[in-house]
Amino acid sequence: MKYKKSAGQNAKERILDVSEKLFAEGSFASVSVRTVTSAANVNLSAVNYYFGSKKGLFQAVYIRRATLMNHERLGLLQKAVGKAQQEGRSVSVRELINAMLTPPIFWLYEEEKGLSGYIRFLARAYLEAASDMENVLSQEVDVFDKFVPYFQEVNPSLSVEDIYWRIHFIMGVMHHTINHLDRIGLLSHTACSVETREQTRDRMVAFCCEGF
Amino acid sequence: MKYKKSAGQNAKERILDVSEKLFAEGSFASVSVRTVTSAANVNLSAVNYYFGSKKGLFQAVYIRRATLMNHERLGLLQKAVGKAQQEGRSVSVRELINAMLTPPIFWLYEEEKGLSGYIRFLARAYLEAASDMENVLSQEVDVFDKFVPYFQEVNPSLSVEDIYWRIHFIMGVMHHTINHLDRIGLLSHTACSVETREQTRDRMVAFCCEGF
DNA sequence: CTTCTTTCTAAACGTATGTTTTAAACGATA
């Protein structure tokens, strides 16, 4: 009853890899199924065979790594919480924002495993028609919800409304950096050069910490 | 030699109005010429007649109000500079950021004149293929360049690199708010409700000031 | 009215799109 599917698995994964990259660089409508299949060296009908439809492919690209990144974020959060408890203090704003921003920014620099493509894909998916991609939004929202109580704890004077607004701004800093990191040299007339992922992350964390 | 063109002007403007809105809500590729023309109640060929091509229409939408907003920004900058000179001090960070953010955010709330559509159109145009829309980017970049010396003056310890990174983050806060203002209620589980344009602007300015 | 330019309309062109269909090729099991 068990079939090897070795070639099939490869084709399926190859399609996912390729479309992740293509959807990261262009909108859903601007990337055609034919572009995907020819780039992945598979037959045209493979997309519909494996994913039912173009939209199905898009969602499959999203789902493939959806849980992974948020797991990383929650992992960092847990780690910070544990360390703070051990030292008998509450989690700092810096630790919280660090946990929110480190995974996506580190992924952004991880060209090799395709994580960079996924993170850019995600940032773009946010701008696709809301009706089709509500799950994309809600998943990340759910994770950020878990951060709210800690923000409240470290700064009780802030209302829940204030906190969500600040989280919203942090997401802005994050998404914009993901979308335009490669153009920051152009923006600054080469005043800003390529940095390590840590340097970029630290710049963002510093900016957002003060904003909070 | 002079022709009235009254109906023509109306049709042309109507096309621009409609496509501004449509391009604000969907990507370039996802908005078809037929959708535009039928929404504008004009003949299908009107787009090619007036603008040469679909891309020509897109750029026309951009150009129509491009100078206006940056004029507003520079006006606010000049005003702040004049006031500061009169009071014998240098321009504050708050005044600078205020001049950068007030025009786009106020426009965002200006549903009536279509300015809201334009500002959302602009934010989306940033994500279109860079090769086609480089002028969109460069125009705003040119304006922000004019702010750099003042940021340096008020905070001489910052390098040009630092300043551009912060401007980049401010643009992130701005773009994200433009793109997702209507979804902030969803993000916050209705903790955040609709605010006045001044309230939203002040939140953004406050966050970015501290970040700077 | 006639003339000429501009604007609008309807139809068609050629191509690109997502999807479906048909059958061949493959791989493991029996």
Next chain:
DNA sequence: TATCGTTTAAAACATACGTTTAGAAAGAAG
């Protein structure tokens, strides 16, 4: 080897796309 589920392949389908064309309608100028 024969069988059956799975995967690949080629072709066709129907539709949607951006663009072009040819001509009608409208309006100002002579």
